[in-house]
Amino acid sequence: MKIAAIIPVKTFSNAKTRLDLSPLQIEDLCKVMLEEILYTMSISPQIEKSILVTREEKAIEIGKKFNTITIIDEKEESVNGAVALADKYLLENNFDASIVFPQDIPYIKTQDIDFMLNYKAPPNFVIVVPSRRFDGTNALARMPIDLMETHYDEDSYKIHMNTAKEYTRNVAMVFVKRIMWDVDNIEDLEFLLEQNEKPQIAEKIKKILGTN
Numbered sequence: 001m002k003i004a005a006i007i008p009v010k011t012f013s014n015a016k017t018r019l020d021l022s023p024l025q026i027e028d029l030c031k032v033m034l035e036e037i038l039y040t041m042s043i044s045p046q047i048e049k050s051i052l053v054t055r056e057e058k059a060i061e062i063g064k065k066f067n068t069i070t071i072i073d074e075k076e077e078s079v080n081g082a083v084a085l086a087d088k089y090l091l092e093n094n095f096d097a098s099i100v101f102p103q104d105i106p107y108i109k110t111q112d113i114d115f116m117l118n119y120k121a122p123p124n125f126v127i128v129v130p131s132r133r134f135d136g137t138n139a140l141a142r143m144p145i146d147l148m149e150t151h152y153d154e155d156s157y158k159i160h161m162n163t164a165k166e167y168t169r170n171v172a173m174v175f176v177k178r179i180m181w182d183v184d185n186i187e188d189l190e191f192l193l194e195q196n197e198k199p200q201i202a203e204k205i206k207k208i209l210g211t212n
Helices: 023-043 057-065 079-092 111-117 154-164 187-192 200-208
Strands: 003-008 049-054 069-070 096-102 127-128 139-145 169-174
Touching: 003 023, 003 111, 023 049, 023 057, 023 079, 023 111, 023 139, 023 154, 023 200, 049 057, 049 079, 057 111, 057 200, 069 079, 127 154, 139 154
Parallel strands: 003 049, 003 096, 049 069, 127 169
Antiparallel strands: 096 139, 127 139
């Protein structure tokens, strides 16, 4: 089964506006998080290829380190639009399934992907991992890739669950803590730094924040 990871990435200057950090701090944080998630995808035995959807030049450069496929999102209108671009590429290149991840879950590990995919049930399935606050979707696996459109933004995990049930009985909501830990505000960053999961990433984040 050919599974791709789809990672939409906003232009860094437009990202993480709720963090109340300087533009340089936000850029450095985005770089650290993106590099870590792409590294994790690159060593996962489950992931055939990572698809980066962005127009951010610095993200594209990071993607090259990990042999990602980059799709340029000139409009950058929405996450849904970015995923649709990736879906088109994956369908044209005969991938069987995809998992959409945000870039801001730097503590994800390969075993988290393995655990999540234990719930797959071909020939069609949807797996949803919600965010820590249950107000978003931090992983969305779909087989086939065009089984359903994505519905990111308000309460997306509920909409994804309800929409998926219209197309398949094989729908699972899975709780994977390190995937659920995303970074939307400074409290999220502080929470992340309290977790003893990836000390080397925590040190990089502390250095950016000037707290180490």
